[in-house]
Amino acid sequence: MNEFTAWMQSNWYALGNLLAQFGFLAAGVWFARKILKTIRASQEQFGALLKLSFTGAISERPSSMAAEDRSFANTGVNASPYWLMPEQKPPVDRTGLEEPQENGPSHWAVARHRAMEWLQTPMSNGEAAPWRRAIKWLQAPARS
Numbered sequence: 001m002n003e004f005t006a007w008m009q010s011n012w013y014a015l016g017n018l019l020a021q022f023g024f025l026a027a028g029v030w031f032a033r034k035i036l037k038t039i040r041a042s043q044e045q046f047g048a049l050l051k052l053s054f055t056g057a058i059s060e061r062p063s064s065m066a067a068e069d070r071s072f073a074n075t076g077v078n079a080s081p082y083w084l085m086p087e088q089k090p091p092v093d094r095t096g097l098e099e100p101q102e103n104g105p106s107h108w109a110v111a112r113h114r115a116m117e118w119l120q121t122p123m124s125n126g127e128a129a130p131w132r133r134a135i136k137w138l139q140a141p142a143r144s
Contacts, residue, residue, distance in 0.1 A: 008015060105113075128136075
């Protein structure tokens with residue numbers, strides 16, 4: 001025991017440095033876990049909103065036992081109750097979608113036309129910039 005005490009007294013700085021590093025490591029792990037939990041909760045909220053926007057119906061959140069029963073087949077990771085499984089995807093309604101035009105201009109022609117219009121527009125409208133008007137107003141004498 002005397003040898004250990006002598007070693008601690010001669011290497012107190014290195015021992016303190018090691019303990020401080022373990023403290024920083026523990027704080028980093030704690031902080032990372034908190035961040036990951038927050039990100040997970042955010043993803044679940046976003047998933048719930050996404051599922052609500054797809055289905056259009058408000059459903060009760062399943063119990064924790066139902067959430068534990070749902071898991072990925074190969075990974076064994078518990079799934080979120082808000083994830084859309086392949087069999088739960090609602091059918092896509094394509095009645096309101098426009099069909100692409102056969103005879104119209106190509107996408108490249110439209111993009112080229114818009115780029116040329118943008119390049120031909122004037123850079124300014126001839127008026128002074130708002131910040132220049134503000135500076136002139138500040139420099140003008142009072143009550144003039």
